[in-house]
Amino acid sequence: MNNQIRELPNAxxxxxxxxxxxxxxNxxxxEIPDGFLAAFMSLKILDLSxxxxxxxxxxxxxxxxxxxLVLVNCSSLETLPSLWGLAKLQVLVCSGTGISTLPQGMGKLTSLRHLDLSFNLNLEAIPAEVMPGLSKLEYLDMIGNKQLKFTGERGEISTQxxxxxxLDQLITLFIGLGSSSCPVETTSNTLVNRMKKLKKFKLFIGFISRGAEAFLAVIRESTRMVIFMDIHQWGERIAWxxxxxTSIYFYRCKGLDTxxxxxxxxxxxxxxxxxxxxxxILGCPDWIGVRSTAKCDMLPSLKYIYLDGLIHLSCFSDLALPLGLKLSELIFISVQNCPxxxxLFKIDQNCSIMDVVFPNLKTISLGNCPRLRxxxxxxxxxxxxEVVGVLNCPLLKKLNLTAQNVGTIKKIDGRQEWWDELEWDNDDIKNNxxxxxTPSPWA
Structure with a gap:
């Protein structure tokens, strides 16, 4: 590997x-000459990435x-030969190549367990006979294929x-539905039941490019997620x-309030x-709020909230209250770049949806919110x-910390001048x- 090989012998x-x-x-x-590869007829593993x-x-x-057979980032690879004879093949990784069609014999790979076809930007279609033939497939990655469509013009889910x-054995699925509109499904119970058997999935709505790798790095550890990316329209039925x-991500979406x-x-x-x-929720600039209110807590198990770039958000509760969020399980909240x-929290005395006590909250992170008071x-x-982090929130002069928090707080992170100007109910709390x-390293 990486031997700076330029040419292989044919004989x-x-x-x-x-x-x-x-x-x-390398x-x-x-080129891989026929004569060279023919000399290794007992191969079990071939990596040409x-x-x-x-x-x-x-x-x-x-x-x-x-x-x-592993072919990662073979960007000049345009075609694959027939795979008819590879009945024992269990792993096929063909990611980041230039192929536009799948090879003949794909549907005959009856031993295949792991298939990665991600980021093949020229791949236009999956022949109808391929997927039903992969009866032992456990892992399928098809994200980042711009040409593949799994929804129709109106967002209807494709038969494919x-x-x-x-697929009976499938337990891990990474796939992009490749639609500019959110998929609609009128028989959602069927899809919900089929997705229940998956142990891990990443379902991308919209198109994800390799330019979004920084965003993906944040979410790699989540196991069962739906990611909406650059969506501008919404379907009528998306509950499925x-x-x-376990995780819902919105990245640069418009129409979030709708x-x-x-x-x-x-x-x-x-x-x-x-x-x-x-x-x-990251970079959804047209959020202006929701007028309706749910009759139940729609996300009762919510533990982690990340908000970034909601330029019209004046209070986190304006998002939480309409969804009926009680936040009784909330562990972590981060709000960044909300001018x-x-x-942060607005308690409606006439509404019992949100409790005054957040019994499990351990971390609050606030940054670049210049009007936050x-x-x-x-x-x-x-x-x-346990942890409070504040950066570039110059008007935030009070943290609502009590004597009870003296025994729980482990770290407060911020600029030195911000700390010096904080107001306290009594000096004992500040001294303790x-x-x-910890002065912020960005100060």
């Missing part, structure tokens, strides 16, 4: 005992013992996507996308999404609060918490 003595051939990251290697090859030898399908979910998900209005309107029918633990934010004007109690203060 090689037979190597019948060689089972592994690793040629990855970026000047443009990062090579500049445009095609593979036609003799590939005669390597009947092959178990794993339903066939993928019907939330069911069974989507929430529709969710709230259907709350009597769909009820709560008990599995959702993470809500992440209109004035208050208060965590809450009411008495909010966070008995287990001073050892927990």
């Amino acid at each position: 090689v003595r037979g190597c019948p005992t060689v089972s592994t051939l690793l040629l990855q990251w 970026q000047e290697l443009e 990062g090579c500049y090859i445009k095609s593979l030898p036609s003799c590939l399908d005669r390597h009947v013992e092959l178990r794993a 996507f339903k066939e993928i979910l019907s 996308l939330f069911a069974n998900s 989507m929430f209005e529709k969710l709230i309107a259907s709350s009597d029918e769909v009820g709560s999404f008990d599995t959702v633990e993470i809500l992440h 209109q934010l004035e208050e 208060s965590v809450s004007w009411q008495n909010v109690v966070c008995p287990h609060l 918490l001073h050892p927990c203060f």
